[in-house]
Amino acid sequence: MPLADLMAEARARDAADPLAPFRARVIRPEGRIPLDGHSLGLLPRTTPARLARVAEEEWGQGLIASWNRAGWIEAPARIGARIAPLIGAAPEEVTVCDSVSVNLFKLAVAALRLRPGRRVLLLEAGDFPTDHHVAESAARLMGAEVRAVARDGIADALGPEVALLLLSHVSYRTAAVHDMAALTAAAHAAGALILWDLSHSTGAVEVDLGDADMAVGCGYKHLLGGPGAPAFAFVAWRHQAALDQPIAGWMGHAEPFAFEADYAPAPGVRRLLAGTPPILALAALEEGVALVAEAGPARLAAKARALGDVLIAGLEAIGCPDLRLVSPRTGRGAHVTFAHRHAWPLVRALDAAGVTGDFRAPDCVRLGVSPLGLSFMDVVRAAEILEEVLASGAHLRPEYRAVRAVT
Structure with missing residues (x-):
């Protein structure tokens, strides 16, 4: 035409x-015609005023009282609950914290710990380099190995030695979309867990995690959270009680303000938290997520x-x-x-x-x-x-x- x-x-x-x-x-x-939202999303009009309010009123006037009065302490769970319907998850299965890379590392290690005796992390060859870098680092820590296979050979490569299949739902290069349900079922049939990277999906592609075990996604592309926005992480209910992630920080503690010397993981997905939440960045992300959810x-x-x-x-x-x-x-x-x-x-x-x-x-x-x-x-x-x-x-x-x- x-x-x-x-x-x-x-x-x-x-x-x-x-x-x-x-x-x-x-x-x-x-x-300008901005055809780069797959790399950095546009700025919601409400975000500058929200950031000003958080900085000038909540921080400037409220100081530490804002952790409770302004709901800062609840922000990771609150925003995670807003993201959950966008990916076909329950509100209690999603939290917001850290970056995609950090969350990938935490969940890759946790997956290996959930599958003792299996020592292979399986990836798609040519997937986003960070996913490979993080998988290699997790494998070194856990005495495992990474195998990268061609896209059409993923299902055939699932064997009894595979602990985790890590895949990007949407290819960062070609935009090709994996059949999430089919590959999740194939991983489970082989006794492996599956971890989906939703960085190029959430907010632009329909996602239903279904029976998936774990997922991560980024906040600065289609969720409009701004440069370096915090990421999100999903862990299915059935894995949360046994999840043993490697970064044991105080915000992931069962009683963070008891200041106990020994670590006791928080119940549920909150155990994925580590350090203090970045409140200004979370406020910007919350505006973007609200707009996407409304659409x-x-x-x-x-x-x-x-x-x-x-x-x-x-x-x-x-x-x-x-x-x-x-x-x-x-x-x-x-x-x-x-x-x-x-x-x-x-x-x-x-x-x-x-x-x-x-x-x-x-x-x-x-x-x-x-x-x-x-x-x-x-x-x-x-x-x-x-x-x-x-x-x-x-x-x-x-x-x-x-x-x-x-x-």
Whole structure:
């Protein structure tokens, strides 16, 4: 379909979009099309005032009394309970703490302790590097080993020696989505536990953890919690009483204010806590989670799929033989990846033209289609700008090709 026809279709879709009012409830950089929400979500309009209130009133005036009066001490559980419906979990199975990497480490070690005699952590080859790094560290600590297998060989690699299967639900590179129910069942049939990384899922893809054992997810992408926002962790009810995580901090103690020398883990998922909760960061995350929860996971997922479909149609309408779609057409998360031999300078040229995406080595451009802050017109216009950049050769300018930086 030509881009002009796609633009007319986008206008009609935007007019009928039930999430259209939410675009006014986030802050967008003026003059830009932000296709990077899969990396850092937009700022909810309520967040600056919330942070000011927490800083000036709760901290400035309330001081330590705010741990109780302002509900600071309850924030990890309270926000976890708001996230739970977004991932198909019970409120008492989710808490907010630390980072994805720290939570992965805690749960990987705990999983090995729950499966004594099994010494293998199984991962998908090419999954997000942090997941591999953390798994290797946990394995060294526990005298285990990490095995990474191709995507189509995961089920066959599940054997009696596997303690834990660790997978990203949505691929950070291609946006391909795993069949969560099928792989969870396969892991359990082999006697293994499963740990899902929901970093590219929560808030953009429908998630039902079902019989899953454990999960982690990040707060700064589709949950709009801001840069470095705290992560969340899920542990199924049936594992909580036996969960032995390796970072025994005072906030995970059964009686943290008894100041006992010996450690006694808190009941339930609260035992995953370690240090003092970061209240300012939690306040920002709570605003983002509230907005996402109001929009609803089903509506968000449906719009993300539709935005991705329109973007793919726009890329194909350009008709450039150097563009190759990497993402699947179906079973896709909230970003679209395509390959181009000049991917890095192309990302920089797009940025100069007002479209923010990102680059993944060696030759991939990722364009996020976060459903809360984008319109269908946005993604078609991004395709038009891409066509203009390619036609003009702007991406071949020396200033865009020279230095590769973090994006």
